[in-house]
Amino acid sequence: MNIFLMNSVGKDTWGGVEKWMWLVGCGMRDRGHAVWCGARPGSRFLQRCGESGLHESPVDMHGDVDPRTIATLVRRFKKHQIDVIIANLNKDVRLAGIAKNIVGKPVLISRAGLALLPDKQVYRHTYRWLSDGIITNTETIKSTYLSYGWLPDDFIRVIYNGIEIQPLPQIDEAAIRRQFGLPAARPVVGIFGRLVHQKQHDKFLAVAKTIANQFPEAIFLITGDGPLQPEIEQMAEQMGIRGRVFFSGFQQNPAELYAFCDVVLLTSAFEGMPN
The missing domain is CATH 3.40.50.2000 (Glycogen Phosphorylase B;)
Structure with a gap:
């Protein structure tokens, strides 16, 4: 066809x-x-x-x-x-x-x-x-x-989404930390998705604030780009955690960053075909 x-x-x-x-x-x-x-x-x-x-x-x-x-x-x-x-x-x-x-x-x-x-x-x-x-x-x-x-x-x-089961790639943690300016040997909480209202990064930051209060060594990685980045940065600043929130931008192949994170959050209001 x-x-x-x-x-x-x-x-x-x-x-x-x-x-x-x-x-x-x-x-x-x-x-x-x-x-x-x-x-x-x-x-x-x-x-x-x-x-x-x-x-x-x-x-x-x-x-x-x-x-x-x-x-x-x-x-x-x-x-x-x-x-x-x-x-x-x-x-x-x-x-x-x-x-x-x-x-x-x-x-x-x-x-x-x-x-x-x-x-x-x-x-x-x-x-x-x-x-x-x-x-x-x-x-x-x-x-x-x-x-x-x-x-x-x-x-x-x-027709349900198929899932291609593959092992996470081997990663060079030190290289990733250098690439995105992340401090060494600290646990990473991540979120992946476009920076739009649907993904509710405000909820991610609220969770990040709670985690930061209990685990001062934790840092937070936001992967993706979109129109709300300035607003998200300002929100993190107002919460007092801006110095621990890092942005990697759009990543065409984010599998390495998934493997790099210790915890990944999904805070979307709704999802249809999440990948």
Whole structure:
């Protein structure tokens, strides 16, 4: 099959959804399918796909029904003889859905890692006329969508996330401490994720404050980037623990830092496809 992964996420975003789509693309390629990745030019998602040997298909994303974007997708779907589209956001469903209806061939599947489909008329039309199905990794999301009353049971398929079991890598702790300016021989409590409200770094810092009071030698490592970093830094300053909170920034391959941490916290308000 010829598969097109459609993801209009921001250029600097790399989260669980992007990793899921990338892993699916690599897995389908390894099974003999041809995979194209449609995303914003210069995006982390597109770059990672290209580095992994998937076909890059940069698309300038404009409005949800922008004729220029739709025309570009029509040309791509025809040129590559796309059989299946996997779309991420509601925007992607609209753009790719209109394009595939014009072409008349590809099947469009929307993936739902979070319950981002509201029970509103505009979404009812979008998914009834532009999408051929939804895949999600949780029965909770399927139940939520079925409760709306306008999606049939067989329209939504639950496919659980696979877990690739690998041993944590051997690490050079001294080198990691030097790289990120961490003091030697002190226990590390970490958190991994985009610096956005969903991840609730305020709760991580509240826990860090409690730990710091009981274990003065502990330090705290925040891995990821995002718009809330200045706010998180200020919060740590106000709590009196800024000198013990360290930021590693975005890490494309964070496994070494996972292995480096003594404890990792997950404080997210909700998760759909965490990796």
